[in-house]
Amino acid sequence: xxxxxxxxxxxxxxxxxxxxxxxxxxxxxxxxxxxxxxxxxxxxxxxxxxxxxxxxxxxxxxxxxxxxxxxxxxxxxxxxxxxxxxxxxxxxxxxxxxxxxxxxxxxxxxxxxxxxxxxxxxxxxxxxxxxxxxxxxxxxxxxxxxxxxxxxxxxxxxxxxxxxxxxxxxxxxxxxxxxxxxxxxxxxxxxxxxxxxxxxxxxxxxxxxxxxxxxxxxxxxxxxxxxxxxxxxxxxxxxxxxxxxxxxxxxxxxxxxxxxxxxxxxxxxxxxxxxxxxxxxxxxxxxxxxxxxxxxxxxxxxxxxxxxxxxxxxxxxxxxxxxxxxxxxxxxxxxxxxxxxxxxxxxxxxxxxxxxxxxxxxxxxxxxxxxxxxxxxxxxxxxxxxxxxxxxxxxxxxxxxxxxxxxxxxxxxxxxxxxxxxxxxxxxxxxxxxxxxxxxxxxxxxxxxxxxxxxxxxxxxxxxxxxxxxxxxxxxxxxxxxxxxxxxxxxxxxxxxxxxxxxxxxxxxxxxxxxxxxxxxxxxxxxxxxxxxxxxxxxxxxxxxxxxxxxxxxxxxxxxxxxxxxxxxxxxxxxxxxxxxxxxxxxxxxxxxxxxxxxxxxxxxxxxxxxxxxxxxxxxxxxxxxxxxxxxxxxxxxxxxxxxxxxxxxxxxxxxxxxxxxxxxxxxxxxxxxxxxxxxxxxxxxxxxxxxxxxxxxxxxxxxxxxxxxxxxxxxxxxxxxxxxxxxxxxxxxxx
Amino acid sequence: xxxxxxxxxxxxxxxxxxxxxxxxxxxxxxxxxxxxxxxxxxxxxxxxxxxxxxxxxxxxxxxxxxxxxxxxxxxxxxxxxxxxxxxxxxxxxxxxxxxxxxxxxxxxxxxxxxxxxxxxxxxxxxxxxxxxxxxxxxxxxxxxxxxxxxxxxxxxxxxxxxxxxxxxxxxxxxxxxxxxxxxxxxxxxx
Numbered sequence: 001x002x003x004x005x006x007x008x009x010x011x012x013x014x015x016x017x018x019x020x021x022x023x024x025x026x027x028x029x030x031x032x033x034x035x036x037x038x039x040x041x042x043x044x045x046x047x048x049x050x051x052x053x054x055x056x057x058x059x060x061x062x063x064x065x066x067x068x069x070x071x072x073x074x075x076x077x078x079x080x081x082x083x084x085x086x087x088x089x090x091x092x093x094x095x096x097x098x099x100x101x102x103x104x105x106x107x108x109x110x111x112x113x114x115x116x117x118x119x120x121x122x123x124x125x126x127x128x129x130x131x132x133x134x135x136x137x138x139x140x141x142x143x144x145x146x147x148x149x150x151x152x153x154x155x156x157x158x159x160x161x162x163x164x165x166x167x168x169x170x171x172x173x174x175x176x177x178x179x180x181x182x183x184x185x186x187x188x189x190x191x192x193x194x195x196x197x198x199x200x201x202x203x204x205x206x207x208x209x210x211x212x213x214x215x216x217x218x219x220x221x222x223x224x225x226x227x228x229x230x231x232x233x234x235x236x237x238x239x240x241x242x243x244x245x246x247x248x249x250x251x252x253x254x255x256x257x258x259x260x261x262x263x264x265x266x267x268x269x270x271x272x273x274x275x276x277x278x279x280x281x282x283x284x285x286x287x288x289x290x291x292x293x294x295x296x297x298x299x300x301x302x303x304x305x306x307x308x309x310x311x312x313x314x315x316x317x318x319x320x321x322x323x324x325x326x327x328x329x330x331x332x333x334x335x336x337x338x339x340x341x342x343x344x345x346x347x348x349x350x351x352x353x354x355x356x357x358x359x360x361x362x363x364x365x366x367x368x369x370x371x372x373x374x375x376x377x378x379x380x381x382x383x384x385x386x387x388x389x390x391x392x393x394x395x396x397x398x399x400x401x402x403x404x405x406x407x408x409x410x411x412x413x414x415x416x417x418x419x420x421x422x423x424x425x426x427x428x429x430x431x432x433x434x435x436x437x438x439x440x441x442x443x444x445x446x447x448x449x450x451x452x453x454x455x456x457x458x459x460x461x462x463x464x465x466x467x468x469x470x471x472x473x474x475x476x477x478x479x480x481x482x483x484x485x486x487x488x489x490x491x492x493x494x495x496x497x498x499x500x501x502x503x504x505x506x507x508x509x510x511x512x513x514x515x516x517x518x519x520x521x522x523x524x525x526x527x528x529x530x531x532x533x534x535x536x537x538x539x540x541x542x543x544x545x546x547x548x549x550x551x552x553x554x555x556x557x558x559x560x561x562x563x564x565x566x567x568x569x570x571x572x573x574x575x576x577x578x579x580x581x582x583x584x585x586x587x588x589x590x591x592x593x594x595x596x597x598x599x600x601x602x603x604x605x606x607x608x609x610x611x612x613x614x615x616x617x618x619x620x621x622x623x624x625x626x627x628x629x630x631x632x633x634x635x636x637x638x639x640x641x642x643x644x645x646x647x648x649x650x651x652x653x654x655x656x657x658x659x660x661x662x663x664x665x666x667x668x669x670x671x672x673x674x675x676x677x678x679x680x681x682x683x684x685x686x687x688x689x690x691x692x693x694x695x696x697x698x699x700x701x702x703x704x705x706x707x708x709x710x711x712x713x714x715x716x717x718x719x720x721x722x723x724x725x726x727x728x729x730x731x732x733x734x735x736x
Numbered sequence: 737x738x739x740x741x742x743x744x745x746x747x748x749x750x751x752x753x754x755x756x757x758x759x760x761x762x763x764x765x766x767x768x769x770x771x772x773x774x775x776x777x778x779x780x781x782x783x784x785x786x787x788x789x790x791x792x793x794x795x796x797x798x799x800x801x802x803x804x805x806x807x808x809x810x811x812x813x814x815x816x817x818x819x820x821x822x823x824x825x826x827x828x829x830x831x832x833x834x835x836x837x838x839x840x841x842x843x844x845x846x847x848x849x850x851x852x853x854x855x856x857x858x859x860x861x862x863x864x865x866x867x868x869x870x871x872x873x874x875x876x877x878x879x880x881x882x883x884x885x886x887x888x889x890x891x892x893x894x895x896x897x898x899x900x901x902x903x904x905x906x907x908x909x910x911x912x913x914x915x916x917x918x919x920x921x922x923x924x925x926x
Contacts, residue, residue, distance in 0.1 A: 082849035102902040
């Protein structure tokens with residue numbers, strides 16, 4: 001079903017039928033979630049090829065008909081916590097449709113759609129919208145387009161998880177055997193104690209039997225201990241290897257995901273897939289699965305033994321089991337809320353600490369040490385309170401559980417004891433019975449939490465698989481055309497592009513760039529300059545039209561060949577936390593040291609590098625934190641020089657630097673640009689003087705093209721931009 | 737306004753020795769200080785809000801916003817022009833004439849769509865996310881809050897603002913005024 005044709009309630013449908021003619025085509029049919037501002041309810045907007053209709057949810061009166069000819073325009077206004085769609089009419093007051101923030105993205109598209117229809121354009125509404133509700137259970141999703149934790153197919157996920165274990169299946173089977181053996185070893189001792197009681201202690205004889213029985217117990221417990229060690233050993237071996245493979249897959253998937261994927265998501269939530277989610281799966285594989293299997297075996301085994309000794313007593317001692325299971329699952333929920341609160345308080349304390357250490361200069365400069373101390377005390381105190389209540393609840397939980405379990409034992413002692421007195425049961429049997437009883441109860445109290453653990457681990461695994469399964473960029477496509485040496489001719493042919501379909505950022509770009517030519521891109525922020533150059537790197541594909549490199553459609557080219565021949569120097573050049581030499585070598589790891597040196601010289605970087613105590617071996621710190629802005633920029637230029645690209649992109653490469661440094665960088669860039677097709681964006685227009693041609697971009701279209709002189713003579717947009725800049729800098733000079 | 741500042745500072749300063757030191761006033765020319773009595777708001781035509789200052793300047797499609805919607809909802813009202821640039825600010829709208837005040841209240845009502853929670857029917861906490869079913873002043877509503885500790889803001893000891901996954905706002909003006917069942921649900925997650 002199309003996302004912008006929503007299913008009408010019958011009452012509204014009937015109303016609509018009465019208001020339209022048969023051959024009228026419904027193009028948009030959407031509901032709001034508010035009626036006016038006052039109530040949460042629905043209003044329906046139906047747009048056909050002839051008119052717009054505004055209907056009440058219950059099919060009540062008050063439908064507004066608005067023939068297309070009377071529509072002036074439509075727009076959305078964002079309010080706090082919601083917004084409205086305003087449809088202006090040629091005559092009279094506009095029509096307003098209010099909605100909550102949940103529907104704001106939908107109505108932004110609808111407004112675009114109405115505008116398109118009004119202008120007689122094709123309706124280009126997105127064919128897919130973000131899912132906010134689970135399709136099968138209608139539950140609101142915690143993350144847009146995310147997975148529904150209640151409806152995921154657990155069996156499929158488990159199968160995939162087991163698929164990761166597959167390479168290590170020999171060890172996994174061995175692990176299973178060890179688990180069974182360990183469980184068996186735990187089951188045997190009560191039988192031996194039974195023998196000791198019945199054959200040695202009560203008759204007060206059989207010393208030899210006693211010795212062999214005790215030796216047997218000793219042997220069993222050593223054996224059990226060995227099996228436990230082996231279980232842990234194998235469990236971690238298999239589990240950690242499995243999770244290692246999964247993390248490797250996840251990382252590869254991240255590297256090959258298209259930028260479009262990253263645009264829509266928060267970095268934090270992606271990083272948590274690598275950290276939290278893989279942690280969850282790790283715990284599940286290494287601790288939970290062996291634990292569940294061995295405890296399951298223990299429960300089944302002890303239950304069998306209990307029935308074997310006395311079925312009447314067993315039925316009796318099973319009475320506290322339902323409350324144990326029910327109570328533990330209830331209290332686990334409570335405990336979880338305590339732990340959540342505890343971790344929230346703890347993270348608040350640590351983030352306050354973090355903040356005040358990072359901001360220590362500001363704290364001192366404003367003499368606020370005392371107040372920060374008091375704030376810390378408050379957080380600290382809150383943490384203590386939560387810790388205490390969590391700990392208390394925990395203790396009470398255990399006490400209550402133990403109490404419940406001992407009631408079972410009381411039953412066993414009393415009724416079992418009566419049977420022993422009546423000679424219906426051996427004393428040893430009763431003792432063994434009680435031992436098995438504890439064996440049954442102990443694992444039960446943990447079972448309340450197993451379900452929660454499992455759900456969380458599965459949700460984590462699902463989120464990981466979601467990334468692994470996402471469509472990656474077409475690397476290694478055998479159909480693609482190899483192009484080991486690009487000449488550098490770049491042609492845009494009526495290129496359209498938008499991050500959201502329906503909202504084009506570039507609208508019909510036509511531009512031909514000769515090999516080796518330098519193009520300066522000028523325009524207001526948001527005009528589409530950065531988007532234009534992202535297309536050249538093929539970070540995104542055009543939605544309409546074409547982009548050709550050396551006469552070949554960029555989509556047909558081998559992506560590896562294209563990217564390896566495009567160099568990028570951005571405003572915030574990202575450096576990796578390795579040595580200076582390694583950073584320069586990033587695009588060409590096989591470069592010799594002599595080549596690195598030459599590149600650094602050409603980039604005017606050599607002079608500052610040799611002043612560092614470790615020279616080229618200096619590690620630059622996270623994101624190049626140990627270097628100044630100008631130094632980082634020169635390393636980025638050296639990196640691009642060594643890469644020797646045919647097409648070069650300079651994105652604000654010289655902004656925010658002091659004058660002498662900027663001169664050095666300008667010089668380095670001039671060396672880099674020579675002979676390469678270059679696209680340069682600069683905020684400061686004077687830095688684009690060396691460009692062969694300037695392209696003024698305005699609202700997604702090319703407004704002016706020409707050399708600096710030509711554009712100045714034309715006295716158009718570029719001329720105006722230059723003048724405003726001059727005035728501003730003159731003003732700054734006077735007041736500064 | 738100056739008096740207000742020092743009052744806040746003394747709260748914030750927490751017993752620092754120079755807590756009553758006044759703040760040296762600084763002349764600011766932009767955005768301009770407008771004599772509040774010269775401000776008129778009118779709807780002309782009925783769906784377009786127009787603001788005139790001193791009857792010689794007029795702004796179309798004016799937006800009226802609160803500078804501090806949570807801490808000072810009734811005061812510090814800012815007027816933005818069609819391009820979202822501030823035209824001027826009124827510290828206390830009570831200084832304005834009746835009709836203008838009424839328009840301001842209407843416009844503020846329209847802009848701030850925070851719903852007031854009157855009763856909590858259920859809160860489920862699943863998988864680190866809380867699912868709420870509430871009765872508000874606008875009727876029944878379900879919403880999802882992720883990471884409650886980050887998306888719940890205390891505006892006072894008993895006043896709470898919840899922001900759901902879509903950025904919708906739900907306010908509980910006074911926790912103590914809620915019924916016991918509702919309060920129990922809130923306490924379960926907070």
